Amino acid sequence: GAVVSQHPSWVICKSGTSVKIECRSLDFQATTMFWYRQFPKQSLMLMATSNEGSKATYEQGVEKDKFLINHASLTLSTLTVTSAHPEDSSFYICSASGEGATGRYEQYFGPGTRLTVT
Amino acid sequence: RKEVEQDPGPFNVPEGATVAFNCTYSNSASQSFFWYRQDCRKEPKLLMSVYSSGNEDGRFTAQLNRASQYISLLIRDSKLSDSATYLCVVEGGSYIPTFGRGTSLIVHP
Numbered sequence: 125g126a127v128v129s130q131h132p133s134w135v136i137c138k139s140g141t142s143v144k145i146e147c148r149s150l151d152f153q154a155t156t157m158f159w160y161r162q163f164p165k166q167s168l169m170l171m172a173t174s175n176e177g178s179k180a181t182y183e184q185g186v187e188k189d190k191f192l193i194n195h196a197s198l199t200l201s202t203l204t205v206t207s208a209h210p211e212d213s214s215f216y217i218c219s220a221s222g223e224g225a226t227g228r229y230e231q232y233f234g235p236g237t238r239l240t241v242t
Numbered sequence: 243r244k245e246v247e248q249d250p251g252p253f254n255v256p257e258g259a260t261v262a263f264n265c266t267y268s269n270s271a272s273q274s275f276f277w278y279r280q281d282c283r284k285e286p287k288l289l290m291s292v293y294s295s296g297n298e299d300g301r302f303t304a305q306l307n308r309a310s311q312y313i314s315l316l317i318r319d320s321k322l323s324d325s326a327t328y329l330c331v332v333e334g335g336s337y338i339p340t341f342g343r344g345t346s347l348i349v350h351p
Contacts (some may be wrong), residue, residue, distance in 0.1 A: 158339070165250075167329065167343035168286065217285050231339065233285040 127151055128220045130234035137208055137241055144204045145237045147218030152232065154220030157201040159193060162215045162236075174201055198222075208241045215239075245269060246332050248342035255349055259320045263345045265330030266312045274333040275306055277315045279326045280344065286329055289315075320349045 127150040137143050147157060156175050160168040172188075174180035174195035182188045192204040201220075205212055215238050221231040248265045255261050267275075275292035290297065292304040292313050303316040313332075317324055330342035 160341075168341045170338065170340070173338060215283070231288075233287070236283075236285045238283070 128154075128218065128232045128234040130216075130218055130237050132237060133235060134238045135240070137239070139209055139241055140207055142204055142206045143208055143239060144202055145216055145218075145239075147201045147203070147220070147234050149199050149220040149222075149232070152220060153198040153222055154201075155198065155222040156220075157195055158219045158221070158231075159191075159201075159203050160217045160219070162217060168217060171203075205239065208239070210241045213239055213241045245340045246330055246342040248330050248345045250343055250345060252346035252348050255320055255347070257320055257322060257349055257351055259349075260316065260318045261320055261347065262317075263315045263328055263330075263347075264312055265314070265332075265342050266310075267330075267332045267340075268311070269332070269334060270308075270311060272311075272332045272334055275304075275313050276331040276333075276339075277302075277304055277313075278329040278331055278341075280329055281326050286341075289328070317347075320347075322349050322351065325349045 129148045131146045159171045162168045170183050171186045172180040172182045174193050176195050176198050180193040195201040215236050217236040218234045219231050246267050277289045278286035279289045280286040290299050292306045296305040301318045305314045325348050327344040327346050329344045331339045333339045
């Protein structure tokens with residue numbers, strides 16, 4: 125299957141700083157990328173959906189000015205957590221979707237980024 | 243009512259046991275259904291898609307009941323390595339997936 129990478133895999137930052145997380149589809153052209161957040165013992169919560177070259181669509185309750193998403197190419201999307209606070213500490217996972225080699229719609233997850241804000 | 247509901251468990255079973263998970267969804271227009279497996283602090287990995295006719299992959303069997311709006315996952319002959327959280331995922335026509343909160347499975351010797 126396709127490979128999706130995320131960088132960094134783990135980051136600790138001080139409150140008030142901004143953190144950028146990259147999501148890359150390595151052998152797959154992702155027409156759509158999803159960003160999720162997962163708190164301990166909870167399900168993945170969709171934060172936003174981004175299509176290449178257009179603005180992201182944010183889920184209700186997700187502040188678009190705080191979680192900046194850029195999807196500049198079919199292989200790269202970035203999520204920037206601006207002015208991070210301890211309550212933003214979470215596991216952030218991206219997924220890339222598009223037509224795979226089989227011609228069917230497929231979705232692949234990145235390994236996730238664990239953010240800890242102190 | 244949540245869009246996708248699962249019993250969080252944990253299901254604590256001995257090796258060799260058969261265990262079944264159910265998942266209910268609220269959107270009758272949902273079109274695609276999946277089971278994912280997530281290990282602790284890892285990303286979800288696709289376990290299997292769920293087709294209307296039901297499907298089997300080795301020890302795993304998935305079934306869909308559209309009338310009652312639920313899907314199920316049956317694991318036979320449980321292994322220690324099956325211990326994980328199993329996530330039910332439902333997609334609508336726009337391909338945006340909705341995740342259940344997951345069911346935790348612990349297989350013990």
